[in-house]
Amino acid sequence: MQTIQSTSYPVLFQENGYNTLNDFIKSKAFKTVFILVDENTHEHCLPILQQEITADVVFEVIEIESGEVNKNLGTCMSVWHALTDLGADRKSLLINIGGGVITDMGGFVASTYKRGIQFINIPTTLLSMVDASVGGKTGVDLGVLKNQIGLFADPEMVIIDPLYLKTLSEKEITSGMAEIIKYGLTYDASLWKQFTDETKEVDLVGMIHRSIEIKNEVVLEDRLEANLRKILNYGHTIGHAVESHFLESDDKETLTHGQAIALGMITEAYISSKLFNFPLSDLEIIKTTITRIFGKVPVLKTDYPAVIDLMKHDKKNVNGQVNFVLLESIETCKIDCKVSVDLIQESLDYYLL
Amino acid sequence: MQTIQSTSYPVLFQENGYNTLNDFIKSKAFKTVFILVDENTHEHCLPILQQEITADVVFEVIEIESGEVNKNLGTCMSVWHALTDLGADRKSLLINIGGGVITDMGGFVASTYKRGIQFINIPTTLLSMVDASVGGKTGVDLGVLKNQIGLFADPEMVIIDPLYLKTLSEKEITSGMAEIIKYGLTYDASLWKQFTDETKEVDLVGMIHRSIEIKNEVVLEDRLEANLRKILNYGHTIGHAVESHFLESDDKETLTHGQAIALGMITEAYISSKLFNFPLSDLEIIKTTITRIFGKVPVLKTDYPAVIDLMKHDKKNVNGQVNFVLLESIETCKIDCKVSVDLIQESLDYYLL
Structure with missing residues (x-):
């Protein structure tokens, strides 16, 4: 599948995505890569990703509980604290692997941690692939108000791999x-x-x-x-x-x-x-x-x-x-x-x- | 004093600032303007500001407790809830009037509320005038870690009025x-x-x-x-x-x-x-x-x-x-x-x- 070029970053498909990711990790000389998962993507998707990353790098995995009810500032706090405790600095990279809760929240967490670190989204649900891959919307809910807190921030790249869909109901x-x-x-x-x-x-x-x-x-x-995007x-x-x-x-x-x-x-x-x-x-x-x-x-x-x-x-x-x-x-x-x-x-x- | 032009906005002094603010409120046809204060600036600075605003507009004042210990996400939550309850929408304006806690946190709250609303900073302490007027840094503390959570976001304008210094110890x-x-x-x-x-x-x-x-x-x-700014x-x-x-x-x-x-x-x-x-x-x-x-x-x-x-x-x-x-x-x-x-x-x- 052909790469789709969005605002400031590409949406890459399958092998092409992983190759670009490996090159990116090598070129930036990351020693550690932080990965945000929930218990489902930790078990089912992370192994697929880890097999594809050939770059020599340490993974620090941060797991949060799945579900929209956890898409809130309390969960963000726990991720910010985890990043702090694991020594993430301004030049760190966060890879968000999961559904819209993970990519929306992970994007928000990354772009507000120490005034913004780089992040990459790997959507693993059909919804997050087609809805959250482009547009730069990040955020969390405030009480029952969906995405009330957030900002526009672009990932370095998005990787789409339909293989992850096999892990879904x-x-x-x-x-x-x-x-x-x-x-x-x-x-x-x-x-x-x-x-x-x-x-x-x-x-x-x-x-x-x-x-x-x-x-x-x-x-x-x-x-x-302002206008056209409203049709979404x-x-x-x-x-x-x-x-x-x-x-x-x-x-x-x-x-x-x-x-x-x-x-x-x-x-x-x-x-x-x-x-x-x-x-x-x-x-x-x-x-x-x-x-x-x-x-x-x-x-x-x-x-x-x-x-x-x-x-x-x-x-x-x-x-x-x-x-x-x-x-x-x-x-x-x-x-x-x-x-x-x-x-x-x-x-x-x-x-x- | 001459206006200082920063990245995307002006730093305006005294009368010149208030005139520009009045014009801005009129040109955007705000019906309501939200104002963030602490108990000190509520009592001592807000009256000065209100006297200077001649535009026909309703003020909704949101007060938080003063002090660095309150520069945290808990306080942000209370401001986001207040904005929500008061009906602030994407086209609302937040004026932050106070020291660095108010302008840093108010800038963060505004630029993450519904993915970002417009804000204006009126620093009232000497420190916030000389330190927080330009640079676009917004943020709050995470535990004892100062400004650990935040982002770069520019106000619409900054107004400097040394009159506010008379309210300081x-x-x-x-x-x-x-x-x-x-x-x-x-x-x-x-x-x-x-x-x-x-x-x-x-x-x-x-x-x-x-x-x-x-x-x-x-x-x-x-x-x-990346370089020069580090000298600060x-x-x-x-x-x-x-x-x-x-x-x-x-x-x-x-x-x-x-x-x-x-x-x-x-x-x-x-x-x-x-x-x-x-x-x-x-x-x-x-x-x-x-x-x-x-x-x-x-x-x-x-x-x-x-x-x-x-x-x-x-x-x-x-x-x-x-x-x-x-x-x-x-x-x-x-x-x-x-x-x-x-x-x-x-x-x-x-x-x-």
Whole structure:
């Protein structure tokens, strides 16, 4: 697979990635490389990586507990302390190997440790490969508010190796599909078509490459999310709020990010049909296709007020206005759309139908 | 006083600063401006600022407890939560009004809140005026390690108004003098001469302007501290370690930053005389002059091991090597100097003589 050049760094695939990594470690003469993992990537992914690193270097592995609930400043503190105790200095390198929690948090930890050290991301989940590989977003949650604390910071490189996907459950693979669907709906109808046409065989590696390519095109044009980049938030306004609500409710099972965004894409397509005449035929296909893949999130009418309240804290809001990305048609987005609370509730009713 | 243009923003003096601030608030159409203060600047400095802001805007004041012991992530969390609760969004503005704790921490909080909001610094202590006005360093302490967590981020502008100095104790004014002396010793002999010549009247405002000008020249040439900027660490290798040690010792009184750096400048001048033949006559003048202004820090021989241990955690170190900035002569520095533990101890003995 061809290398994708992002803002200041390359996204490298497989062998090509490892070769570049080895050259990088040698050229910078690192004696020690710090590696951030969780218990899963420690067991399943780190051995793969270690086999590929031929450079003569000592690994110091820092393990944190997996899961979005640990993506917070408390965990950052423990990593900063570990780096300090292990003697990491301003010229050290941190390799983050894991899902979005590890790469988002590891990027934040690295870029704020002693005012910033170099880091490399190796996403091991489908979601983090297609979502977190480019864009430079790092951060952690503040209470239930996702990515409330963070900054824009670029890794030295990103390495994509589909081999890591073999360590994932089917549920995790499916979760990542939601973002790929999003790229299809907002940017590339032919990518979307691969989901609606059940007869076609799924080319997962090709989809990953195309998704990163799309995100990269969008990010290169609009890194700071003034305009175009906002389309990447399609499905995420309602999706994030539902995800946060389920996370903070003791009596609810935590959703995968994909399940939440799946719900968000259906409800926001419904709103699009009401406000921008998004074709009803496409709306029905979206609902059918996405529900076939993700099933239905057990959201209740009694959850609506909490979900709507959470939307008000979305980072995308300015002056207290909730901003939606909506669809005029497949591939054609409208950004900064205001939506009434009534219509949001109606869209959730439609989802539950 | 003339405006000093730094990397991406101006350092503005007095009336000129407030006029620019008012224009800025109007041009960006802020409805709310968030202001970070501590209990001291809330009482003594905020009223001065509020009188100067004529723009039609609501102030939301966030108060934290003063003092270096509060320059930590726990305090950041409380400010991030306050910003969230008060509805600050990505386009909000935070004005930090206070000493280095407020401007360093406020800059860090702003540049990591929702991946970065705009901020303005109004330093109100002599130390923060001459030290923190330019350079873009933001951060907080991690345990006893000063500024271990942070990043480089520029404010929109910095406003200097010597009127705020009238709210300070003499001890605080003196503390700030240490940094001005440092600029003299490392960069401008005529500035240093203003301290050795007791017959001359002190032109404080002129010294502030000249100090910021010097720091700005250094920072513009070397923002990321690859070379020249390191000279700003003169007196800080031993000074910071002693400061940290006193902070973490229950039985010791906390030092002002100036007292610690005063000790650092004397001991590091002594080391300079041993390693680079820094003139003994100048060494004696440095010791006499600085001791006259700052008195003597009650460091004990039994403190030496802890102080030396703390130096090993200095951010300036690479590969575990403690790096000193030393003097060949007034205005002529040597960077990246290695110093033996024995010589460090000897320099402390000389200080205590």
